[in-house]
Amino acid sequence: MEQASSNHTLQAEIDALKASLQQTNSQLEEAQYRLEEANDMIEAIRSGEVDALVVKGEDGHQLYTLKSSNLAYRIFVEQMTTGAATLNRQGTILYCNSRFASILELPLEKVAGSVFCDLAVASEISNCNELMNAAWVHSGLKRELNLITSSGKEVPVLLSLQAMQLEEGLFMSVIVTDLTDQKKQQQLLKEKNIALQEAQETARELNANLEQTVRERTKELYSNQERLSRILETMAEGVEIIDTNGHLTYANLMAQKILGITQSETDDHVYIDPKWQAFHVNGSPLPENEHPMAIAMTSGKSVYDFEIGMQAPDRERFYISINAAPIRDEQGTIIGSIGTFTDVTHRRKSIQQKDDFISVASHELRTPIATLKASLQLLGRMKENPDPVMLHRLIDQSNKSLNKVSVLVNDLLDTKKMSEGQLQLNKTCFSVAVLVNDCCQHIRATGNYEITYEGDKDIMVEADMDKIDQVLVNLVNNAVKYAAASKQIKVRVVREGKFAKINVVDGGPGIPQDRLSNLFERYYRVDTKDNHYSGLGLGLYISAEIIQKHGGKIGVESKLGEGSTFWFTIPLA
Structure with missing residues (x-):
């Protein structure tokens, strides 16, 4: 049992x-x-x-996710022309855009999960860590840093750091601006144009998916407007959004600055405003339906690198380059358009100045060469039976033509040396009175003008005598050219501290005030509808460069009907 x-x-x-x-x-x-x-x-x-990231650390795998409310943030940042990254408190990169990865020459997946400061050059890692620690306390810091690419190349960048309180906690938003082009600003115009073309191509590539992104994320964009505005306000490009009626519904700070409008004026502004004038780059009026923002809405396609001129009330004409794309709702209906743009006025003026200069240079060289050719042809015909009077006149005319060509060529060579920083000075001590007496003999020889010296004749200066002679001749020639009716030209010399101030005074018609600030710019010429003056517009520019090289100053004072006074200062001996 x-x-x-x-x-x-x-x-x-x-x-x-x-x-x-x-x-x-x-x-x-x-x-x-x-x-x-x-x-x-x-x-x-x-x-x-x-939409998440696994980061391996000392405590094992940590999972970071992007909620749907953050997707618009990520999609928009992806379209930025500057690099962008989001970091956690340990400095780990939780998310970055393609631009940042391209700066480092790394695939996107290789950058995510990295410690940000480990991407800096070895000598700056410590500084980077200090900057990150400070940014958590003092948000909005900016600092330059050198990053290292996968190929070992150093890339100078500007970091803009902004701590952000998101749903998941406190994070750091880092805007990374590549400063490589800025560091090379002093290169020649040709190199600038090449760099500009490369930058435009890069911008084209970065904006290739703009239309699709806007269509897919329009709803998220509006729902996260407050968060996105923090990024928008740090962009170097202007950003604007318009509705189907052409009313401006959003403009970031850079857009307001470029367009010259305030936030309060945004609601009343339209992209084709009757008070504004829009132009093609060739100067012809831009019809409303040809505006890139209108093209994007009517065609449903993106528009890239579209340059237009703008003439705002009480403002000089300026130029902008626009990228535009249509905005669609969830049903695919176009409800507006978004555009990013930059101010390209300086670039456009440089191109126009270059074209004008080539035209002027061709004309200015053609005239003396044609005269020289004609004189030589006449001399050739006279070799069998020379006329002494005519022979002397033709030789004198040929010499004048050669001298004019020589002056033009020398101005071009001097300009090239100055742009390359190769202007050399041979300083000596000399008397200003002797310089004034010896220079401009060609003007005195005509008997049409009287050049008088006023002031202390014992003033001695330390400078390059040939270069200062060139400046003085330029200013006197300038007085003769623009004040032909003034038969007396005064050279007044005074002491001002450790400098001698030399004034060239004429009794001509004077120069309008709105042109005085441009007189010493390269290629600038004071032509009017009634008068056209010869020359390349380089004389005053060269003079200004020479005086600045001596550590002096140059300027002009003028009143209409009372004449002009061009002056410069050079150090006393």
Whole structure:
């Protein structure tokens, strides 16, 4: 009886153990399934199929996710022409755009998960860490730093750091502006144009998906406007959004600055404003339907690198380059357009100045060369029966033509030297009175003008005598050219501290005030509708460069109807 009871108890225990083992096996199978599912999820996150990031640290894997409310942030940042990254408190990159990855010459997946300061050159890692620590306390810091690319090249950048309180916690937004082009500003115009073309191509590539992005994320863009505005206000490009009626619904700070409008004026502004005038780059009026913002809405396609001129009330004409794309709602209906633009006025003026200069140079060289050619042809015909009077006149005329060509060529060579920083000075001590007496003999020889010296004749200066003579001749020639009716030109010399101030005074018609600030610019000429003057517009520019090289100053004072006074200062001996 006891044996049967014992067997029954043993069997019950065996059955219980079997049930427990079966339950354990089931739990193991379920755990294995969950483990495989977790591994699949982590791999999907890593491959970009899920909006999240797995970062491995000392405490194991940490999972960071981007909620749907943050997707608009990520999509917009992806279209920025500057680099952008989001960091956690440990400095780990949770997200970055393609531009930042391209700066580092790394694939996007190689950058995400990296420690930001590890991407700096070795000598600046410590400074980077100090900057990051400070930025968590004092948001809005900006600092220059050198990053290192995958190929070992150093890239100078400007970091703009902004701590942001998001739903998931406190994060750091970093805007990374590549300063490589800025560091090379002093290169020649040709190199600038090449760099500009490359930059435009890069911008074209970065904006290739703008239309699709705007269509997919319009709803998220508006719902996250407050968060996105923080990024928009740090952009170097203007950003504007208009509705189908042409009303401006949004303009960031840079757009307001370029367009010259305030935030309060934004609601009343339209992209084709009757008070404003829009032009093609050739100067012809720009019809409303040809504006890039209108083209984007009517065609449903993006527009890139479209340059237009703008003439705002009480403002000089300026030029902008626009990228525009249509905005669609969830049903695909176009409800407006978005545009990014930059001020290209300086570039456009440089191109126009270059074209004008080539035209003027061709004309100015053609005239003396044609005169020289004609004189030589006449001399050739006279070789059998020369006329002494005519022979002397033709030789004198040929010399004048050659001298004019020589002056033009020398101005071009001097300008090239100055642009390359190769202007050399040979300083000596000399008397200003002697310089004034010896220079401009060609003007005195005509008998049409009287050049008088006023002031202390014992003033000695330390400078390059040939270069100062060139400046003085330029100013006197300038007085003769623009004040032909003034037969007396005064050279007045005074002491001003450690400098001698030399004034060239004429009694001509004077120069309008709105032109005085441009007189010393390269290629600038004071032509009017009534008068056209010869020359390349380089004389005053060269004079200004020479005086600045001496550590002096140059300027002009003029009143209409009372004449002009051009002056410069050079150090006393």
